[in-house]
Amino acid sequence: MTEMEQINLMMGGVKHKIIVCSGKGGVGKTTVAVNLAIALAIKGLKVGILDVDITGPNVPKMLNLEEERPTVKPGSKIFNPVSGPMLSSGGPIKVMSMAFLLETPDTPVIWRGPLKMKAIRQFIAEGDWGELDYLILDLPPGTSDETLDAMQLVGDNSGVVIVTTPQEVATMDARKTINMSKAMKLNVVGIIENMSGLTVKCPKCEEEIKIDLFGSGGGEKAAKELDVPFLGKVPIEHKIMQQGDKGVPFLISNPDSVSASA
Amino acid sequence: MTEMEQINLMMGGVKHKIIVCSGKGGVGKTTVAVNLAIALAIKGLKVGILDVDITGPNVPKMLNLEEERPTVKPGSKIFNPVSGPMLSSGGPIKVMSMAFLLETPDTPVIWRGPLKMKAIRQFIAEGDWGELDYLILDLPPGTSDETLDAMQLVGDNSGVVIVTTPQEVATMDARKTINMSKAMKLNVVGIIENMSGLTVKCPKCEEEIKIDLFGSGGGEKAAKELDVPFLGKVPIEHKIMQQGDKGVPFLISNPDSVSASA
Numbered sequence: 451m452t453e454m455e456q457i458n459l460m461m462g463g464v465k466h467k468i469i470v471c472s473g474k475g476g477v478g479k480t481t482v483a484v485n486l487a488i489a490l491a492i493k494g495l496k497v498g499i500l501d502v503d504i505t506g507p508n509v510p511k512m513l514n515l516e517e518e519r520p521t522v523k524p525g526s527k528i529f530n531p532v533s534g535p536m537l538s539s540g541g542p543i544k545v546m547s548m549a550f551l552l553e554t555p556d557t558p559v560i561w562r563g564p565l566k567m568k569a570i571r572q573f574i575a576e577g578d579w580g581e582l583d584y585l586i587l588d589l590p591p592g593t594s595d596e597t598l599d600a601m602q603l604v605g606d607n608s609g610v611v612i613v614t615t616p617q618e619v620a621t622m623d624a625r626k627t628i629n630m631s632k633a634m635k636l637n638v639v640g641i642i643e644n645m646s647g648l649t650v651k652c653p654k655c656e657e658e659i660k661i662d663l664f665g666s667g668g669g670e671k672a673a674k675e676l677d678v679p680f681l682g683k684v685p686i687e688h689k690i691m692q693q694g695d696k697g698v699p700f701l702i703s704n705p706d707s708v709s710a711s712a
Numbered sequence: 713m714t715e716m717e718q719i720n721l722m723m724g725g726v727k728h729k730i731i732v733c734s735g736k737g738g739v740g741k742t743t744v745a746v747n748l749a750i751a752l753a754i755k756g757l758k759v760g761i762l763d764v765d766i767t768g769p770n771v772p773k774m775l776n777l778e779e780e781r782p783t784v785k786p787g788s789k790i791f792n793p794v795s796g797p798m799l800s801s802g803g804p805i806k807v808m809s810m811a812f813l814l815e816t817p818d819t820p821v822i823w824r825g826p827l828k829m830k831a832i833r834q835f836i837a838e839g840d841w842g843e844l845d846y847l848i849l850d851l852p853p854g855t856s857d858e859t860l861d862a863m864q865l866v867g868d869n870s871g872v873v874i875v876t877t878p879q880e881v882a883t884m885d886a887r888k889t890i891n892m893s894k895a896m897k898l899n900v901v902g903i904i905e906n907m908s909g910l911t912v913k914c915p916k917c918e919e920e921i922k923i924d925l926f927g928s929g930g931g932e933k934a935a936k937e938l939d940v941p942f943l944g945k946v947p948i949e950h951k952i953m954q955q956g957d958k959g960v961p962f963l964i965s966n967p968d969s970v971s972a973s974a
């Protein structure tokens with residue numbers, strides 16, 4: 451069996467694949483990917499997350515799974531993804547990441563393209579993902595090896611969600627990624643504008659102060675110009691940052707908030 | 713002449729090389745690289761910037777050079793880097809970036825490792841960098857191809873500046889990059905903690921409100937634990953974001969401010 455046949459076999463039980471990418475780093479891709487997976491799992495769907503950022507894997511940390519390890523089935527090379535939070539009858543979120551394979555969290559992965567590609571293919575071809583409604587792929591920044599691999603491997607019934615912050619340096623990288631998705635004939639689900647505006651309450655006089663810290667509207671403008679759906683804005687909230695570091699993603703504790711609807 | 717001999721020849725006039733990297737994206741690497749170059753140029757030193765982020769090149773935008781193009785010397789493959797702002801008798805900052813070679817700013821660079829490596833080597837081997845006191849290399853996130861190439865090509869009299877934001881997801885990627893620099897036997901100049909705290913003035917009662925938006929102290933803690941110098945904190949300032957998008961880097965208009973001393 452060729453590797454591609456193996457990949458198609460192991461992906462056979464996955465109904466939809468969603469690629470979360472951005473072009474620029476630090477805009478909130480992992481935060482969105484993890485929260486998207488949780489929102490779907492809360493509804494009772496079977497969900498998996500594949501961390502495709504081989505040299506900067508952050509998914510396990512954001513789900514408080516840093517100490518977990520995938521298990522390998524005896525006598526075979528097939529592994530079981532790590533079981534993440536169990537949020538409904540749909541079962542635990544299944545997670546695979548390079549972070550699970552590092553000796554220490556400080557160990558750098560100094561790999562060039564071919565080794566990264568091999569790892570991504572193995573995570574898909576040798577993982578027992580089973581029956582999933584959604585597999586979310588969290589991509590690293592850039593339009594190079596990992597992004598190319600992920601976009602080539604997902605095949606049909608997949609979509610791309612682009613995350614950006616409002617600044618022009620972020621939207622210009624997001625536009626490159628949208629054009630790449632179109633060139634790869636993938637369905638662009640839409641753009642999310644993250645870190646869009648900050649509201650602070652004055653501790654003295656209780657005035658609500660709106661700060662356009664990173665500007666606002668850049669993502670919406672890019673969506674209009676490139677003719678892709680605009681999925682909404684997520685404000686900067688201190689809670690989102692805190693919970694990312696603690697491994698309790700934002701959505702679990704505040705499902706009804708405005709950010710959750712994005 | 714081999715490529716490496718050519719690289720050593722063209723780098724012959726460069727006294728010091730500084731690699732600015734971070735592991736995680738969106739932490740302010742390009743902002744720090746551009747401001748560092750400007751601070752050195754203001755002192756009368758000869759400075760160049762090489763944008764090593766091949767698929768997400770942001771240096772020209774932050775220096776308002778998006779419309780410029782490098783020129784090629786007639787009958788040879790040697791090119792002249794673009795001349796950036798002229799801040800003193802040291803001459804204009806010399807700049808080279810993939811952004812200068814794109815048809816449109818929205819054109820994605822869909823290249824794998826080997827092509828990226830070829831481009832980086834050409835930017836160094838075929839650029840007429842001439843006499844420089846400092847060449848600043850602005851790296852993409854991650855510890856893969858571009859980072860490996862840049863660290864292997866700089867050779868002696870070079871140093872690495874690591875940029876991080878205070879969050880744990882950022883410092884954990886920064887630590888990987890520090891360990892990579894040490895493994896490559898490079899001199900780690902130190903860590904800069906960027907976006908460390910935000911101060912806002914209430915428009916109603918003039919109260920100064922300090923917000924730990926992304927936390928604070930993460931970079932300093934990593935510096936102590938990994939035994940590398942801590943170069944200081946740069947707060948979140950709306951001016952820094954605005955000027956990054958307009959191409960007027962922060963330092964030029966506010967040289968004396970606290971951020972400039974980092």
Ligand SMILES: Nc1ncnc2c1ncn2[C@@H]1O[C@H](COP(=O)(O)OP(=O)(O)O)[C@@H](O)[C@H]1O
Binds near residue numbers: 737
């Ligand atoms: N809307 C938001 N408000 C506040 N902090 C956020 C928000 N979105 C993301 N963050 C924080 O910003 C940092 C970068 O987010 P991350 O998801 O790691 O970005 P990426 O995956 O694009 O590199 C993290 O510390 C995260 O907690």
Ligand SMILES: Nc1ncnc2c1ncn2[C@@H]1O[C@H](COP(=O)(O)OP(=O)(O)O)[C@@H](O)[C@H]1O
Binds near residue numbers: 475737946
């Ligand atoms: N201290 C700061 N305060 C406010 N905005 C900042 C600060 N540092 C960087 N930025 C903004 O954050 C964004 C990301 O910075 P950038 O230098 O592009 O990061 P990187 O090169 O690590 O991807 C840019 O829009 C920049 O203007």
Ligand SMILES: [Zn+2]
Binds near residue numbers: 653655656915917918
């Ligand atoms: Zn007030």
